[in-house]
Structures are given as structure tokens and as C-alpha cells.
Amino acid sequence: MSLLSVKNLKKYYSAGLVKKHYSVKALDGVSFDIEPGELFGVIGESGCGKTTLGLVLSRLERETSGEITFKGLKLSGTLKLDSDTRRQIQIIFQNPYESFDPRLRIEQSLLLPMRINRICDNDAERREKILGYMKDAGFEPPDAFLNRYPHELSGGQLQRISIIRAMLLKPTFLVADECVSMLDLSVRASVVNLLLDLVEREKTTVLFITHDLSLAGHVCDRIMVLYLGKTVELSTAKRIVESPLHPYTRILMSYSPSIFKKREKISVKKLDVETAIGSGCVFAPRCPYSFEKCAQQMPPLIEIEPSHSVACWLYSRT
Amino acid sequence: MKNVVLNVQDLTVHYKISKKVIHAVENVSFKVEDGEFVGIVGESGSGKSTLAHTIIRLLPINAIVVGGRIELLGYDVLSLGEEDMRKIRWKEFSMVFQKSLNALSPVHKVGNQLADAMKAHNPNLTEEEIIDRLKQLLRMVNLPERVLKAYPHQLSGGMMQRIMIALALLNHPKFIIFDEATTALDVVTQGQIIEEIKSLVKSLSLTGLVISHDLGVVSELCDEIVVMYAGRLVEHGTTEQILQQPLHPYTQGLVRSLPDFARERRLFGIPGNLPDLSESVHRCVFAPRCPIANEECFTTVPSTEEVDGRRVACLKVGARV
Numbered sequence: 236m237s238l239l240s241v242k243n244l245k246k247y248y249s250a251g252l253v254k255k256h257y258s259v260k261a262l263d264g265v266s267f268d269i270e271p272g273e274l275f276g277v278i279g280e281s282g283c284g285k286t287t288l289g290l291v292l293s294r295l296e297r298e299t300s301g302e303i304t305f306k307g308l309k310l311s312g313t314l315k316l317d318s319d320t321r322r323q324i325q326i327i328f329q330n331p332y333e334s335f336d337p338r339l340r341i342e343q344s345l346l347l348p349m350r351i352n353r354i355c356d357n358d359a360e361r362r363e364k365i366l367g368y369m370k371d372a373g374f375e376p377p378d379a380f381l382n383r384y385p386h387e388l389s390g391g392q393l394q395r396i397s398i399i400r401a402m403l404l405k406p407t408f409l410v411a412d413e414c415v416s417m418l419d420l421s422v423r424a425s426v427v428n429l430l431l432d433l434v435e436r437e438k439t440t441v442l443f444i445t446h447d448l449s450l451a452g453h454v455c456d457r458i459m460v461l462y463l464g465k466t467v468e469l470s471t472a473k474r475i476v477e478s479p480l481h482p483y484t485r486i487l488m489s490y491s492p493s494i495f496k497k498r499e500k501i502s503v504k505k506l507d508v509e510t511a512i513g514s515g516c517v518f519a520p521r522c523p524y525s526f527e528k529c530a531q532q533m534p535p536l537i538e539i540e541p542s543h544s545v546a547c548w549l550y551s552r553t
Numbered sequence: 554m555k556n557v558v559l560n561v562q563d564l565t566v567h568y569k570i571s572k573k574v575i576h577a578v579e580n581v582s583f584k585v586e587d588g589e590f591v592g593i594v595g596e597s598g599s600g601k602s603t604l605a606h607t608i609i610r611l612l613p614i615n616a617i618v619v620g621g622r623i624e625l626l627g628y629d630v631l632s633l634g635e636e637d638m639r640k641i642r643w644k645e646f647s648m649v650f651q652k653s654l655n656a657l658s659p660v661h662k663v664g665n666q667l668a669d670a671m672k673a674h675n676p677n678l679t680e681e682e683i684i685d686r687l688k689q690l691l692r693m694v695n696l697p698e699r700v701l702k703a704y705p706h707q708l709s710g711g712m713m714q715r716i717m718i719a720l721a722l723l724n725h726p727k728f729i730i731f732d733e734a735t736t737a738l739d740v741v742t743q744g745q746i747i748e749e750i751k752s753l754v755k756s757l758s759l760t761g762l763v764i765s766h767d768l769g770v771v772s773e774l775c776d777e778i779v780v781m782y783a784g785r786l787v788e789h790g791t792t793e794q795i796l797q798q799p800l801h802p803y804t805q806g807l808v809r810s811l812p813d814f815a816r817e818r819r820l821f822g823i824p825g826n827l828p829d830l831s832e833s834v835h836r837c838v839f840a841p842r843c844p845i846a847n848e849e850c851f852t853t854v855p856s857t858e859e860v861d862g863r864r865v866a867c868l869k870v871g872a873r874v
Binding site: 280281373389391392419420421422423424425427428431446447448449450452453454486487489490491492493500502503 | 596597739740741743744745747748766767769770772773806807810811812813818819820821822823824826827
């Protein structure tokens, strides 16, 4: 059974200052299942809805409609969760400096969630456990770091601690939202590797949100490509990277700056992301391969080959 | 031999912050020849932006140029008076900044701001001539004319970045610095702007610098790459040399830590963090993080030596050859 199952998830934000006259469709009918222990990647450009998806799944934002089932339990409809489910779903944010209380020492920031969730019997045991995690993450000596404040640590160090903070609660499902996009290349690896080590050890399922296709291809088992709130392609990381089918994924691949392989760039019709208008395919205004049908109807997500789904009229046999 | 357009010699720049002195750029020397683009690559805190701002003299007031010389298009940049500098900045050389939304005023129309910058250097131009030039510029950066009547917030990130490029090209400069010019953009937009920059550079025969933390971006645009670490130049060679066969351990680590589609799941990283730039060190700055450092590296400052047609600041590489 899937750990998490999402059906036709929609999240609309109403915009407009005076009158609430139009809505931004951040997520527009997204469906997928995540298997236990899987590293599920979500990629897309800014505004595609990937962060909204993370917030909705971690129950920090309420969906407009749709169904979310977590371990057979229906999560959608309310933000109120029982404390055990709350503990099982954790999230790591992009900017670690904004996800720690600047007035608390690291030790307090780590102890507090453990106390609330009754992990271990007393603070001494909790401290012991924290030190163990810190040591595994390469903090030497670990207790020296516990007495510091967040601003006294580098971005990479603090992000590793935020991973530890989430993992100390033994979550079953972890949302990692752009967790390394702020970090320098040479320290990025220490954060990603710690995440990979811990989730493998604890058998945690991860929703890995990133805009970096090469990183997602590296880290994830499966990847879902979002464009303006719609899933355009969903497959194994290998397939997405090696033989992408949807024009948008192919364009993304061709533009990923790489020093290893110079790829032929596929030019798009329009440079910038546009808000979807009308009923056509969301990518049609930029798509170099679009034809009549694309402007009329949004293609459904269809399984083209085993575990490879694409939403594009180029591949639908009807 | 080609003309040297930019010659930076032993440049050292410090910042004074309360009682501390931050060693932002230490003893950096390199040259840029006519028609060439050199990329300055480094992580945050490596001093690459300070270097760029020193070259066009836009440093904040707490920065002190401790030593060195910068010769740009025949001008001795560091000894020019503020007024003389103002006359040539943006006319002879210009810069494209990273945060385009912060670089323009939010309460004036884009067209008026561009026209103002133009008038400042060419007071005799008529209104029509200015509008003609602006239209010509917009065509060059593939923007419709209507953006002149728009306010900055009405334009997308990609459009704003192209406005910034147009602004930099306003007075036909010969030398241009791109400071993280495509960093905040989405992948596809970034890729297209890189393509546009490439063709502009060619058709206008520009010379310049590309400052970026992204080796991929720099490798697309530049002939040569200067790698900086903690204010020091660690390696300088052609793009191919740096990417295919980096010699300095830091460059090697940097190239290896790029995620590549074909490799194993765990990423390669360089252990440790950037050193505290307020301490003046008499050793190799990279030694504490270096996998091959020995005692000598902790006692001697490596000089920049020529090895295999490139310049490297590493004691180990010098010893090997």
C-alpha cells in the first residue's frame, strides 16, 4: 500500500486587493502515490506550485479540494491532526536561518520538539540522543555546537542541524523544500549526504522539492515535473533524465547548465512563464511543438509506458 | 599579441567592520585581453563581487583598497578622481547587476530611467535621438517597445534582466561586467539570456568579466576562468583546462561536487567551511580543508606559479612539476 496517496489535489489562492476577483491556481488537479521508503522528487520553475504542494502535504496549508490519504488515514479537509500523525510528517525549509528561533540556543531548539512529542523519558536521554546524531553528522565536538545560537553557525551547518531536528522525531514522511538551494556548492554535498544517510537508516519517505533537475536526477527514485500547477510528467529519475518525453521536461534538460555535456538547446516560443488562460494545455503558449488541439484542451496525464506518465497531446494515441 | 584591456595587479581590498578588518581580496592579479571574456568563479565570501566593484569603483565606504593597480582601457582606475571616474563609468565600461529589481527605481517608468542614464552622459542628444537609441537597444535584447512605458514591477524577472543588459549597453561601452547576471532566473530563462549575451558579445565585440558561482554558466560564456577562494586567486586557466584538468585541490573539489546525471547518488563535497576572513593568515588559505595539505602548507603562503600554461597558487602543484 502506498504511504501517501494524493487525488486531484487543488489549491487556489484568491488574489486582487480590492475585490477578490481572480484566483491563482497554484495546484490544479495533481494526483500521485508515494511508496514507503521512496525519495520522490518534485521539480519545476518558480511559480509551478512545488512549494505549495509541500505546504499542503505537511498540513501547513489547507487544500481547496482533493483527497490526501496518509497511511490509510484521510488528511484532507482539516488542518487538525492527532499528535502522532503530526510527528510523523516533518518538513525542512529552504532557509535554515528563518526556521530556527534566533533567541534559542541550538540545544533548546532540538530539545523542545522532542519534549513535546515525548521522545525519550528525560532531558539527559534526549541530550544523549542529540549528541549521537550530531556526531554522525560530523559535528566535532558536538556539545560545542549545542551551546551556540543559530547566527553563529554557517548555512551548511545550520541546515544539517535542521535535518537532525526533523529526524530526531522519527518521521515517516519528510518534506524537504529546496533544502540546499541557498548553499554553496562545496557544502551542499554534506547536507544532501546527511539527508540521504538518515532517511536510509530510518526508512523515511521523502518528498524532495527542488528546481535543480541535475540534483533531483542524482538523489531521487522518481520525479514529478510540475508546470503551472499541473503534473506534466512523472516517471523514474533515470527515465526523466535520460529520455524525457514532455516538451517542457526536454527543454528543462536542454537548459540545465552542465560542464560535462553541452546539449543542444531547444528554444521556447516565449521566454517567461505565463499564467494559464483558457482551457488549453498550460505549456502550449511556450511550447515549440504545439498544434491546434493544444490550445483547446489540457491533455490528461496518461501512462505511456510502465511507470512513465506524460500529459501531452503529442503522445496520446487518440 | 592582443591588447590588454584590463590589467589587475596585486590587488588587495579590505573592509573595516567595527573593529575587525575583513580581508576580502588579497593579492589578486590577472589580465583580460581584447575580445576576451574571463569568468571569476567562487563561492559566497570568495571576494569575487568585491573584485568587480573595485574595478568599476563602486565599493562601499568602509572598503579600503590597501594595495595594487587596476588598469582598464588605459585608465589608471584607482588613482582617478571621483568626478573623472563618473564621466567614464557607464560610458567606457559598465556592469549588469544581479538584483535587477533593486537596481531600478520602482516609482519611475523604465523608459524614463533609461533615458536619464543616457542624458547624463550625452547632454546634447535630442528627445528623438534618445528614443531611437532606446528602441534600437530593446530590439537588441529582444524586448517589445511597450516595456519603456512599464514600471519595473510590471515586468518579469527575465525581462528586467534584459532591461539591465540594455542599460549597460546604453552608451556603447567597450568593457562590460556581468555580476551574477542570470543567477536569480529560472533555468530556461537563464539559458536563453546566456544565448542572447553570447550573440551580443560577438556582434558588439565586447570584452569583459563574468562573475558567477555557477561553473556551468561561466563555462558557456568565457574563454578563461579565474577561480577565487577566500579572497585569493587559486587558479587561472582556459575554460577547458579548469574544467577538464583542474590542478588546484579546491578547483578539483568544486568540479567534482557538481551533480552529474550519470554518477552515484552520494554527492562529493569539500569538508569544512570558509575560513574567517578577519584573520590574516600566513599559510595557504585552503590548507584546513585540503585533502593533500602537509606541514609546509600551514606555514608558507603559496605564490601564484605558472604551471602548464596556467597559473596556480598551490605548493603541492609547484613541487610536482
